[in-house]
Amino acid sequence: MCETGLLVRDALSEAMSPDKIACYLGAIQKSGGFSSDIATGSYVYVKLQNMPGDASNQPRIKMKIVKSGGAITGFEMFSCFASNGATQSEYFNQTISSGSVSMISKNIGSDSGNTYGSKCSVSGTVDSSYAWTSKSLSVERLWDGTANSNGSFSQAATITQRASSLIVNGYQKGSFGNGATANIFTNKFYTVAQLLSASTPKNLALGDGSGKYSMDWCIDSNSNGNCTGEATAFAASGTDAWTGDDRLKMGTPSNSTYYTEANAGSLPSSTPTVTVTFDTAEQWNCSLPSEYMTVNLSNMADTSTALGAAMAACDDALSYRNDTGATDGYPCGDAR
Numbered sequence: 001m002c003e004t005g006l007l008v009r010d011a012l013s014e015a016m017s018p019d020k021i022a023c024y025l026g027a028i029q030k031s032g033g034f035s036s037d038i039a040t041g042s043y044v045y046v047k048l049q050n051m052p053g054d055a056s057n058q059p060r061i062k063m064k065i066v067k068s069g070g071a072i073t074g075f076e077m078f079s080c081f082a083s084n085g086a087t088q089s090e091y092f093n094q095t096i097s098s099g100s101v102s103m104i105s106k107n108i109g110s111d112s113g114n115t116y117g118s119k120c121s122v123s124g125t126v127d128s129s130y131a132w133t134s135k136s137l138s139v140e141r142l143w144d145g146t147a148n149s150n151g152s153f154s155q156a157a158t159i160t161q162r163a164s165s166l167i168v169n170g171y172q173k174g175s176f177g178n179g180a181t182a183n184i185f186t187n188k189f190y191t192v193a194q195l196l197s198a199s200t201p202k203n204l205a206l207g208d209g210s211g212k213y214s215m216d217w218c219i220d221s222n223s224n225g226n227c228t229g230e231a232t233a234f235a236a237s238g239t240d241a242w243t244g245d246d247r248l249k250m251g252t253p254s255n256s257t258y259y260t261e262a263n264a265g266s267l268p269s270s271t272p273t274v275t276v277t278f279d280t281a282e283q284w285n286c287s288l289p290s291e292y293m294t295v296n297l298s299n300m301a302d303t304s305t306a307l308g309a310a311m312a313a314c315d316d317a318l319s320y321r322n323d324t325g326a327t328d329g330y331p332c333g334d335a336r
Contacts, residue, residue: 001242004168004191005206009320011139011159014120016201017105018092020318022075025063027310033295039065039072045288047085050298060085062284071130073097080286082109091282099125101132108276114145117276124161131199135161139170142274151176151183154274165258166195171271175220184227185217190265192258194244201320207244210253210262213237239263 028034038044046061059081066074079090094103103122110116117140124135137159144152157170173186193209214237218227227233241256242249253259302308 001193001206001209001211001244001247003172003187003189004193004209004211007139007155007157007168007170008159008166008193008206009204010141011120011137011157012201012204013320014105014107014118014139015103015122015137016318017120018075018077018094018103020314021077021092022065022072023314023318024311025065027307027314028295028297031305031307031310033297033307035293038063038293039067041066045292047288047292047294048297049294050296052297052301055298056084057081058085060286060288071096078282078284080284086286088278088284088286091278093282096126096130099127101126106276106278106282108278113147114143114150115147116143117141117274119276132161137161140274140276142276143174149178151178152273154271156268156272156274161195161198164195165192167192167261167265169265169268171268173271173273180219180221180223182220182223183217184220184225186215186271188214188267188271190262190267192262192265194258196244201318204320205244208242208257209244210239210241210256210258212239212262212265212267214267 043064048059061079063077073096075094077092081089089109091106101124105120108117119140121138125133141155153174155172160167168191171188175182175184177183191211194207196205196207197203216235218230218233241253241259299305299307300311303312
């Protein structure tokens, strides 16, 4: 349940990123931060200035917003937040057509020699009020610290969100430490869980559930990169279940409402190392044309200003409860 909760939370958070960015852009527009309308249906270029806490950094954005009947039906954005706006770090693309929605979000970067990346793809349908009626997500994440002897991590999963439950199918694998003391692990899972209050991030919760799993771990004493023949090792597989009210493992898993479906699920047949790159059409060299807008964000964090209040409203609507430090809303007491 803990791993499922973390994966679902992170995946949905990333899937909301285009909506949150669009909300931020709307906040800047409403407070007069843009010199002209940005919803032109053509590419618009922006340089951000006076970022709170990092005024020397001036990120750059290339975006295109398409509207139909007053609603945004297309939103594409290239972002260069790294190296003072000189290196691309993000790409978003979201389209809505005849009730069908598709979205892709990518984030790539590095920190002190460690590299990371994430990718989230979403497809589904919405009703006439643009509320989701079906949704499927695919999420991939990687972190590579091998250059600093810090190990690595890969995660890939698909999430199918239904009216009152969801399915999570995927794997995690990685290592920490190095040499003969390195720890290696691989976890595979197929989980079916009750979904509660899914209409708003603030109230989203997982209830009862059941998960089929295969887990293995070892200390790689012979430094061959796998757990075959290692003396210090652990392996387990099966199908367990929990009750959401107390987050406790059920003594008889088959009594769970979700056991039969979870137990019939198929675990991933392979666990390739995740890679995240920008495809050719998703790339931007971060260069600005002669005509571009500048936006002053010095008041972004000051809620007494029009911009700060609008930004805070976006965070309140499109963030999880414990993003602001609350202790509830996350399974197993991990306030991430």
